Amino acid sequence: MSEHNDYQQLYRIAKGYYLDNLSQEQIAKRESISRPHVSRMLAKARECGVVSIQVQMPDFAEIRQLAEEVRNSLGLREVCLACVPPQSGNIGRELSMGIATIAAAEMPRLLSGANNVGIGWGYTLYQTSVLMEQRSVGMPKYFVPLVGLSGENAPYLQINVIANRFAEKCDAESFFTIMPLIRDSKERQGRIEKESCMRLKRQWDKLDTAVIGLGPKPEKGALLVAEASAEYNERLISSGTVGDILANFFYEDGSLFDTSKYYLQISMELEVLKHLNTVICVAGGSNKVEGLIAAARSRYYNILVSDTNTARLILARLSDKKEEPKC
Secondary structure: OOOOOOHHHHHHHHHHHHHOOOOHHHHHHHHOOOHHHHHHHHHHHHHOOOOOOOOOOOOOHHHHHHHHHHHHHHOOOEEEEEOOOHHHOOOOHHHHHHHHHHHHHHHHHHHOOOOEEEEOOOHHHHHHHHHOOOOOOOOOOEEEEOEOEOOOOOHHHOHHHHHHHHHHHOOOEEOOOOOEOEEOOOOOOOHHHHHHHHHHHHHHHOOOEEEEOOEOOOOOOOOOOOOOOHHHHHHHHOOOOOEEEOOEEEOOOOOEOOOOOOOEEOEOOHHHHOOOOEEEEEOOOHHHHHHHHHHHHOOOOOEEEEEHHHHHHHHHHHHHHHHOOOO
8 A cells, every 4th residue: 555645635536526426627626736636636546446436237127027037938047138228129230239248248257167168150249259358267268169161251250250259358268160161062071171170070079168149030131151052042041940050040849951952061060059058149139039939949048148129029929829829
């Protein structure tokens, strides 16, 4: 502790500014010092611990109750919800940023105790990796991509970038893959490709946790699998699938759309997710409600990070299904 600081004055100035809502000019007159000196004293008060500033998300009882209803309805371990205003809409990047903000705040706690973490892709997950604060104590030691490389330039589809960002924020290591997401099923894999594929799959065998996104049901004009053929995309649009995880498109009952006749896909099989200790799904939006319900019921994830609008839509959808007459 420095004996050269007047802690009584620091306390008066800090209390006046932070608790009594006095301006720096008013404090300067009261203390008979200049306004710039008040500014320096406030900085000193923070530096030496007289002032401790904490920034956290608000804890609203109604949000906790809504999260608990979704958790119980879907049979999940935990649900975290971003409180987003209705004007944010039910899809779009503004909604994604709201979800990413709460995901970044909760991720250190959710990942605490994990060792080897698999990472998926998508805009919300990418923004989560950007917004996370640096943390090392109790964090995972290794992050691994769960899909192969995409030919798209968008950073939120560059799986090595996302996995490495998570690793950097946790002071951990990341595995880099050179395998493409898809390849022609008629092409033979060379020795280097085979070895790279096996190395990636061996990393998947070591995972205890995964962080994934969830895509909406395929629609015409939306980005599906960019490298796939037009025939494949047309079949996918008319398939009746309700969403995708790691580029694996699934139906309402959790069964998968078969891609083998079109190409070979390098991504973790969704069945493997069921056996991990923790699978955190970071996703929201009205166009993902059916997929979120189907994936939860198929046990593809056990922790959901979403938003209040999506949560209400999930509950409404589940309520509608209960009221549907049985034949």
